[in-house]
Amino acid sequence: MPPSKPRPWVPEHVLVTAAAAEQPHTAEVLRRVEAAGVDDVRLLTGNRLTGLTEGSERWVYARAKKTLALVVAPPSAIKPQPIPPSADWRIDLAKGCPAHCQYCYLAGSLTGPPVTRAYANLDDVLAGIGTHAGRGAVTSGTAERDHEGTTYELSCYTDPLGIEHLTGSLAEAVRRVGTGVYGDEVSLRFTTKFDAVDELVALPHGRRTRMRVSVNAEEVAGRFEGGTSPVAARIDALRRVASAGYRVGLTIAPVMPVEGWREQYAALLDAVGTALADVPDLDLTTEVITHRFTPGSREVLLGWYPRTRLEMDESVRTAKRNKFGGTKYVYPRETMAEMRGWFTDALAARLPGAPLLYWT
Numbered sequence: 001m002p003p004s005k006p007r008p009w010v011p012e013h014v015l016v017t018a019a020a021a022e023q024p025h026t027a028e029v030l031r032r033v034e035a036a037g038v039d040d041v042r043l044l045t046g047n048r049l050t051g052l053t054e055g056s057e058r059w060v061y062a063r064a065k066k067t068l069a070l071v072v073a074p075p076s077a078i079k080p081q082p083i084p085p086s087a088d089w090r091i092d093l094a095k096g097c098p099a100h101c102q103y104c105y106l107a108g109s110l111t112g113p114p115v116t117r118a119y120a121n122l123d124d125v126l127a128g129i130g131t132h133a134g135r136g137a138v139t140s141g142t143a144e145r146d147h148e149g150t151t152y153e154l155s156c157y158t159d160p161l162g163i164e165h166l167t168g169s170l171a172e173a174v175r176r177v178g179t180g181v182y183g184d185e186v187s188l189r190f191t192t193k194f195d196a197v198d199e200l201v202a203l204p205h206g207r208r209t210r211m212r213v214s215v216n217a218e219e220v221a222g223r224f225e226g227g228t229s230p231v232a233a234r235i236d237a238l239r240r241v242a243s244a245g246y247r248v249g250l251t252i253a254p255v256m257p258v259e260g261w262r263e264q265y266a267a268l269l270d271a272v273g274t275a276l277a278d279v280p281d282l283d284l285t286t287e288v289i290t291h292r293f294t295p296g297s298r299e300v301l302l303g304w305y306p307r308t309r310l311e312m313d314e315s316v317r318t319a320k321r322n323k324f325g326g327t328k329y330v331y332p333r334e335t336m337a338e339m340r341g342w343f344t345d346a347l348a349a350r351l352p353g354a355p356l357l358y359w360t
Contacts, residue, residue: 008165008196009098009227011116012066013040017047019072020120025169029070029118032166047072052113057303064113065098068166073119080128080152085358086287087153087189088136091128093169094118094158099193100226102308103254106157108297114304116158118167126173128152130182145357148247149185149208161192161211162228164199171199178206191251193228195237201244212249212287213238215272217264220256224310231268239275247283248276250354254291255343256311257335262342269350284354288343292330 014033020026021043033041049069053060073092080089096116097106106114119125129152139145154160160170170190177188191212200211213234215221221231229237242248250272258264276282293301298312317329330336340359347356 009162010036011038011068014038015049015069016043017071018044019047020070023120025122026070026120028168032168036166060113061304064115067115069115069117070120071117072121073125078124080132083153083156084138087151088138088140089132089152090156091152091154092157093154093160094163097159098162099228102224102305102310103291107300108294116163122169122172129186133183133186149187152188154188154190159192160190161194161196165196171203174203174205174209177208178204193225195229195233197237197241201240205246207245207247210247210249211241212251214251214253215268217258217261217268219258219264235272235275242276242279242282249285251287253289255288255339256291257339266346269346273350286347286354286356288359290331292328294328
Protein backbone atom coordinates (compact mmCIF):
# COMPACT_ATOMS: atom_id res chain seq x y z
CA MET A 1 0.00 0.00 0.00
CA PRO A 2 1.23 3.54 -0.69
CA PRO A 3 2.09 5.50 2.46
CA SER A 4 -0.68 7.57 3.99
CA LYS A 5 -0.06 11.27 3.96
CA PRO A 6 -1.67 14.37 5.41
CA ARG A 7 -3.84 16.61 3.32
CA PRO A 8 -2.21 19.81 2.02
CA TRP A 9 -2.21 22.55 4.60
CA VAL A 10 -5.30 24.74 4.43
CA PRO A 11 -5.08 27.74 6.78
CA GLU A 12 -8.16 28.83 8.66
CA HIS A 13 -7.20 32.49 8.36
CA VAL A 14 -5.57 34.46 5.52
CA LEU A 15 -4.48 38.03 6.16
CA VAL A 16 -3.51 40.38 3.32
CA THR A 17 -1.77 43.62 4.18
CA ALA A 18 -2.65 46.82 2.33
CA ALA A 19 0.71 46.90 0.57
CA ALA A 20 0.47 43.24 -0.42
CA ALA A 21 -2.97 43.81 -1.93
CA GLU A 22 -1.38 46.12 -4.51
CA GLN A 23 1.11 43.53 -5.79
CA PRO A 24 0.45 41.65 -9.06
CA HIS A 25 1.24 38.24 -7.55
CA THR A 26 -1.48 38.65 -4.92
CA ALA A 27 -4.25 37.83 -7.38
CA GLU A 28 -2.70 34.41 -8.02
CA VAL A 29 -2.34 33.70 -4.32
CA LEU A 30 -5.94 34.66 -3.64
CA ARG A 31 -7.09 32.47 -6.51
CA ARG A 32 -5.28 29.51 -4.98
CA VAL A 33 -6.52 30.32 -1.48
CA GLU A 34 -10.11 30.40 -2.73
CA ALA A 35 -9.61 27.11 -4.58
CA ALA A 36 -8.33 25.55 -1.35
CA GLY A 37 -11.60 26.48 0.37
CA VAL A 38 -10.42 29.14 2.80
CA ASP A 39 -13.39 31.15 4.06
CA ASP A 40 -11.70 33.71 6.31
CA VAL A 41 -9.72 36.03 4.00
CA ARG A 42 -9.24 39.52 5.39
CA LEU A 43 -7.85 42.53 3.53
CA LEU A 44 -6.20 44.71 6.15
CA THR A 45 -6.29 48.50 6.08
CA GLY A 46 -2.64 48.73 7.14
CA ASN A 47 0.58 46.75 6.94
CA ARG A 48 0.87 45.49 10.50
CA LEU A 49 -0.35 42.09 11.65
CA THR A 50 -2.09 42.79 14.92
CA GLY A 51 -4.03 40.76 17.47
CA LEU A 52 -1.84 37.69 17.08
CA THR A 53 -0.34 37.69 20.58
CA GLU A 54 -3.54 37.72 22.63
CA GLY A 55 -4.19 34.71 24.85
CA SER A 56 -2.07 31.92 26.31
CA GLU A 57 1.19 30.81 24.71
CA ARG A 58 -0.44 27.61 23.47
CA TRP A 59 -3.39 29.53 21.99
CA VAL A 60 -1.09 32.03 20.27
CA TYR A 61 0.93 29.17 18.78
CA ALA A 62 -2.14 27.25 17.61
CA ARG A 63 -3.74 30.26 15.95
CA ALA A 64 -0.48 31.31 14.28
CA LYS A 65 -0.04 27.85 12.80
CA LYS A 66 -3.49 28.20 11.21
CA THR A 67 -2.71 31.58 9.65
CA LEU A 68 -1.20 32.59 6.33
CA ALA A 69 -0.25 36.24 5.97
CA LEU A 70 0.44 37.79 2.59
CA VAL A 71 2.90 40.62 3.16
CA VAL A 72 5.50 42.68 1.29
CA ALA A 73 9.11 41.69 1.87
CA PRO A 74 11.08 44.61 3.31
CA PRO A 75 14.30 45.78 1.62
CA SER A 76 16.37 43.83 4.17
CA ALA A 77 14.68 40.59 3.06
CA ILE A 78 15.01 41.32 -0.65
CA LYS A 79 18.77 41.69 -0.78
CA PRO A 80 20.36 38.23 -1.21
CA GLN A 81 22.50 37.15 1.76
CA PRO A 82 25.42 34.68 1.77
CA ILE A 83 24.34 31.27 3.06
CA PRO A 84 27.33 28.88 3.29
CA PRO A 85 27.69 25.94 3.17
CA SER A 86 24.38 25.43 1.33
CA ALA A 87 24.55 27.97 -1.50
CA ASP A 88 26.03 31.25 -2.67
CA TRP A 89 22.98 33.28 -1.72
CA ARG A 90 19.68 33.07 0.14
CA ILE A 91 16.41 34.11 -1.49
CA ASP A 92 13.32 34.08 0.74
CA LEU A 93 9.92 33.40 -0.82
CA ALA A 94 8.31 33.31 2.62
CA LYS A 95 9.07 33.08 6.32
CA GLY A 96 7.45 30.48 8.51
CA CYS A 97 6.20 26.96 7.94
CA PRO A 98 2.92 25.15 8.57
CA ALA A 99 4.57 21.93 9.83
CA HIS A 100 4.93 20.99 13.50
CA CYS A 101 8.51 19.75 13.77
CA GLN A 102 9.42 19.64 17.44
CA TYR A 103 13.03 20.59 16.70
CA CYS A 104 11.95 23.47 14.40
CA TYR A 105 14.96 25.31 12.97
CA LEU A 106 13.01 28.58 12.92
CA ALA A 107 12.22 28.61 16.66
CA GLY A 108 15.19 30.74 17.61
CA SER A 109 15.42 32.92 14.50
CA LEU A 110 11.92 34.31 13.92
CA THR A 111 10.28 36.85 16.18
CA GLY A 112 6.65 36.78 17.25
CA PRO A 113 4.02 34.10 16.70
CA PRO A 114 4.93 31.49 14.04
CA VAL A 115 2.59 32.81 11.35
CA THR A 116 3.55 31.76 7.82
CA ARG A 117 4.29 34.97 5.92
CA ALA A 118 4.38 34.68 2.13
CA TYR A 119 5.89 37.53 0.14
CA ALA A 120 3.57 39.19 -2.38
CA ASN A 121 6.24 41.29 -4.12
CA LEU A 122 7.63 38.26 -5.90
CA ASP A 123 9.24 40.27 -8.72
CA ASP A 124 11.32 42.20 -6.21
CA VAL A 125 12.29 39.05 -4.32
CA LEU A 126 13.44 37.19 -7.42
CA ALA A 127 15.26 40.18 -8.92
CA GLY A 128 18.24 39.43 -6.69
CA ILE A 129 18.92 36.32 -8.75
CA GLY A 130 19.87 38.53 -11.65
CA THR A 131 21.78 41.16 -9.71
CA HIS A 132 23.97 38.59 -7.92
CA ALA A 133 24.63 36.18 -10.80
CA GLY A 134 28.31 35.37 -11.17
CA ARG A 135 29.08 36.24 -7.55
CA GLY A 136 29.46 33.99 -4.54
CA ALA A 137 31.93 31.73 -2.74
CA VAL A 138 30.16 28.37 -2.34
CA THR A 139 29.51 27.20 -5.90
CA SER A 140 30.14 30.16 -8.21
CA GLY A 141 33.70 30.09 -9.48
CA THR A 142 34.73 27.00 -7.48
CA ALA A 143 36.45 24.01 -9.05
CA GLU A 144 34.16 21.47 -7.38
CA ARG A 145 30.74 23.00 -7.96
CA ASP A 146 31.07 25.65 -10.66
CA HIS A 147 28.88 23.52 -12.95
CA GLU A 148 25.94 24.52 -10.73
CA GLY A 149 26.51 28.19 -11.47
CA THR A 150 25.55 30.81 -8.91
CA THR A 151 23.22 29.05 -6.47
CA TYR A 152 20.25 30.44 -4.57
CA GLU A 153 18.77 28.68 -1.54
CA LEU A 154 14.98 29.08 -1.24
CA SER A 155 14.35 27.15 1.98
CA CYS A 156 16.23 28.90 4.76
CA TYR A 157 13.13 30.33 6.45
CA THR A 158 10.33 28.24 4.99
CA ASP A 159 9.47 24.97 3.31
CA PRO A 160 8.40 26.39 -0.06
CA LEU A 161 6.74 23.17 -1.23
CA GLY A 162 4.57 23.01 1.89
CA ILE A 163 2.80 26.23 0.91
CA GLU A 164 3.21 26.06 -2.87
CA HIS A 165 -0.40 25.03 -3.50
CA LEU A 166 -1.39 28.36 -1.92
CA THR A 167 1.29 30.70 -3.28
CA GLY A 168 2.59 29.45 -6.63
CA SER A 169 5.82 31.28 -5.84
CA LEU A 170 8.12 28.28 -6.11
CA ALA A 171 6.78 27.30 -9.53
CA GLU A 172 7.24 30.84 -10.81
CA ALA A 173 10.84 30.92 -9.56
CA VAL A 174 11.61 27.53 -11.15
CA ARG A 175 10.00 28.59 -14.42
CA ARG A 176 11.88 31.89 -14.65
CA VAL A 177 15.25 30.36 -13.86
CA GLY A 178 14.56 27.35 -16.06
CA THR A 179 13.77 29.48 -19.10
CA GLY A 180 16.82 31.71 -18.64
CA VAL A 181 15.15 34.91 -17.44
CA TYR A 182 18.14 35.58 -15.16
CA GLY A 183 20.78 34.08 -17.42
CA ASP A 184 22.12 30.59 -18.00
CA GLU A 185 24.60 30.40 -15.13
CA VAL A 186 22.23 30.44 -12.14
CA SER A 187 20.38 27.68 -10.32
CA LEU A 188 17.93 27.24 -7.45
CA ARG A 189 18.00 24.92 -4.46
CA PHE A 190 15.35 24.05 -1.93
CA THR A 191 14.70 21.29 0.58
CA THR A 192 11.32 20.00 1.68
CA LYS A 193 9.47 17.58 3.92
CA PHE A 194 6.49 17.50 1.56
CA ASP A 195 5.70 15.53 -1.57
CA ALA A 196 3.26 17.62 -3.66
CA VAL A 197 5.36 17.76 -6.83
CA ASP A 198 2.67 17.37 -9.53
CA GLU A 199 3.05 20.98 -10.66
CA LEU A 200 6.85 20.91 -10.53
CA VAL A 201 7.37 17.89 -12.77
CA ALA A 202 5.57 19.65 -15.64
CA LEU A 203 7.61 22.87 -15.47
CA PRO A 204 10.32 23.97 -17.94
CA HIS A 205 12.99 23.75 -15.21
CA GLY A 206 15.96 23.57 -17.58
CA ARG A 207 17.77 21.34 -15.03
CA ARG A 208 18.53 24.51 -13.11
CA THR A 209 16.73 23.59 -9.88
CA ARG A 210 17.90 21.04 -7.33
CA MET A 211 15.12 19.72 -5.11
CA ARG A 212 16.35 18.02 -1.96
CA VAL A 213 14.12 16.09 0.39
CA SER A 214 14.72 16.33 4.10
CA VAL A 215 14.75 12.77 5.42
CA ASN A 216 15.47 11.08 8.72
CA ALA A 217 15.49 7.83 10.62
CA GLU A 218 12.07 6.30 11.10
CA GLU A 219 12.02 6.98 14.84
CA VAL A 220 13.02 10.64 14.47
CA ALA A 221 10.64 11.44 11.61
CA GLY A 222 7.71 9.58 13.15
CA ARG A 223 8.08 11.16 16.56
CA PHE A 224 9.13 14.73 15.84
CA GLU A 225 7.94 15.78 12.35
CA GLY A 226 4.23 16.45 12.70
CA GLY A 227 2.19 17.73 9.77
CA THR A 228 4.68 16.63 7.12
CA SER A 229 4.59 13.96 4.43
CA PRO A 230 5.85 10.50 5.44
CA VAL A 231 9.49 9.86 4.56
CA ALA A 232 8.47 7.17 2.05
CA ALA A 233 6.28 9.72 0.23
CA ARG A 234 9.13 12.24 0.18
CA ILE A 235 11.45 9.66 -1.35
CA ASP A 236 8.85 8.85 -3.99
CA ALA A 237 8.55 12.58 -4.76
CA LEU A 238 12.33 12.71 -5.13
CA ARG A 239 12.15 9.85 -7.63
CA ARG A 240 9.43 11.64 -9.60
CA VAL A 241 11.27 14.94 -9.95
CA ALA A 242 14.57 13.17 -10.71
CA SER A 243 12.80 11.22 -13.45
CA ALA A 244 11.56 14.57 -14.80
CA GLY A 245 15.18 15.71 -15.18
CA TYR A 246 15.65 17.76 -12.01
CA ARG A 247 18.88 17.67 -10.09
CA VAL A 248 18.07 16.24 -6.67
CA GLY A 249 19.51 15.76 -3.23
CA LEU A 250 19.12 14.41 0.28
CA THR A 251 19.20 16.61 3.34
CA ILE A 252 19.60 14.10 6.15
CA ALA A 253 18.64 16.20 9.12
CA PRO A 254 18.66 16.57 11.99
CA VAL A 255 20.67 13.43 12.60
CA MET A 256 20.22 12.04 16.13
CA PRO A 257 22.05 9.08 17.72
CA VAL A 258 18.80 7.37 18.77
CA GLU A 259 18.80 3.70 19.73
CA GLY A 260 19.63 1.63 16.67
CA TRP A 261 20.58 4.72 14.67
CA ARG A 262 22.99 2.88 12.37
CA GLU A 263 20.37 0.36 11.31
CA GLN A 264 17.69 3.01 10.89
CA TYR A 265 19.81 5.34 8.78
CA ALA A 266 21.11 2.38 6.76
CA ALA A 267 17.52 1.39 5.96
CA LEU A 268 16.82 4.97 4.93
CA LEU A 269 19.78 5.12 2.54
CA ASP A 270 18.87 1.74 1.08
CA ALA A 271 15.31 2.94 0.42
CA VAL A 272 16.64 5.97 -1.43
CA GLY A 273 19.03 3.86 -3.46
CA THR A 274 16.25 1.51 -4.49
CA ALA A 275 13.91 4.38 -5.44
CA LEU A 276 16.50 6.08 -7.64
CA ALA A 277 18.18 3.02 -9.11
CA ASP A 278 16.63 3.30 -12.57
CA VAL A 279 16.60 7.10 -12.95
CA PRO A 280 18.56 8.09 -16.06
CA ASP A 281 21.23 10.80 -15.85
CA LEU A 282 20.82 11.02 -12.07
CA ASP A 283 22.47 14.00 -10.34
CA LEU A 284 22.19 13.33 -6.60
CA THR A 285 23.97 15.11 -3.74
CA THR A 286 23.83 14.61 0.02
CA GLU A 287 24.06 16.91 3.02
CA VAL A 288 24.15 15.77 6.66
CA ILE A 289 23.20 18.06 9.54
CA THR A 290 23.27 16.92 13.17
CA HIS A 291 20.78 18.11 15.75
CA ARG A 292 21.68 21.24 17.68
CA PHE A 293 19.84 23.92 19.63
CA THR A 294 20.42 27.29 21.28
CA PRO A 295 19.20 28.44 24.68
CA GLY A 296 16.68 30.67 22.90
CA SER A 297 15.33 27.98 20.59
CA ARG A 298 15.09 25.52 23.48
CA GLU A 299 12.93 27.94 25.43
CA VAL A 300 10.65 28.59 22.47
CA LEU A 301 10.31 24.90 21.58
CA LEU A 302 9.43 23.90 25.13
CA GLY A 303 6.73 26.57 25.07
CA TRP A 304 5.34 25.21 21.81
CA TYR A 305 5.74 21.53 22.68
CA PRO A 306 5.80 21.22 26.49
CA ARG A 307 5.46 17.41 26.36
CA THR A 308 8.17 16.84 23.78
CA ARG A 309 10.53 13.90 24.20
CA LEU A 310 13.19 15.66 22.16
CA GLU A 311 16.52 15.59 23.97
CA MET A 312 17.66 19.17 24.65
CA ASP A 313 19.81 18.60 27.74
CA GLU A 314 22.63 21.12 27.87
CA SER A 315 24.54 18.97 30.39
CA VAL A 316 25.14 16.19 27.86
CA ARG A 317 26.01 18.50 24.96
CA THR A 318 29.04 20.54 23.96
CA ALA A 319 28.67 24.32 23.82
CA LYS A 320 29.97 26.06 20.70
CA ARG A 321 30.15 29.82 20.32
CA ASN A 322 30.01 31.73 17.07
CA LYS A 323 31.78 34.95 16.11
CA PHE A 324 28.75 36.98 17.20
CA GLY A 325 28.83 35.63 20.75
CA GLY A 326 25.90 33.23 20.35
CA THR A 327 25.92 29.72 21.79
CA LYS A 328 24.63 26.47 20.33
CA TYR A 329 24.68 23.02 21.85
CA VAL A 330 25.92 20.14 19.70
CA TYR A 331 26.74 16.50 20.41
CA PRO A 332 30.06 15.74 22.15
CA ARG A 333 33.14 15.40 19.94
CA GLU A 334 33.30 11.61 20.29
CA THR A 335 29.67 11.19 19.21
CA MET A 336 30.11 13.57 16.29
CA ALA A 337 33.23 11.77 15.10
CA GLU A 338 31.52 8.38 15.31
CA MET A 339 28.46 9.54 13.36
CA ARG A 340 30.50 11.38 10.76
CA GLY A 341 32.67 8.34 10.12
CA TRP A 342 29.66 6.08 9.79
CA PHE A 343 27.78 8.39 7.42
CA THR A 344 30.84 8.98 5.24
CA ASP A 345 31.30 5.22 4.77
CA ALA A 346 27.59 4.41 4.47
CA LEU A 347 26.92 7.07 1.86
CA ALA A 348 29.89 5.96 -0.24
CA ALA A 349 28.75 2.33 -0.06
CA ARG A 350 25.00 2.77 -0.49
CA LEU A 351 24.79 5.86 -2.72
CA PRO A 352 28.01 5.83 -4.77
CA GLY A 353 28.31 8.79 -7.05
CA ALA A 354 26.33 11.05 -4.69
CA PRO A 355 28.88 13.47 -3.20
CA LEU A 356 28.57 14.56 0.42
CA LEU A 357 28.56 18.35 0.10
CA TYR A 358 29.01 18.99 3.79
CA TRP A 359 28.64 17.59 7.28
CA THR A 360 27.80 19.86 10.18
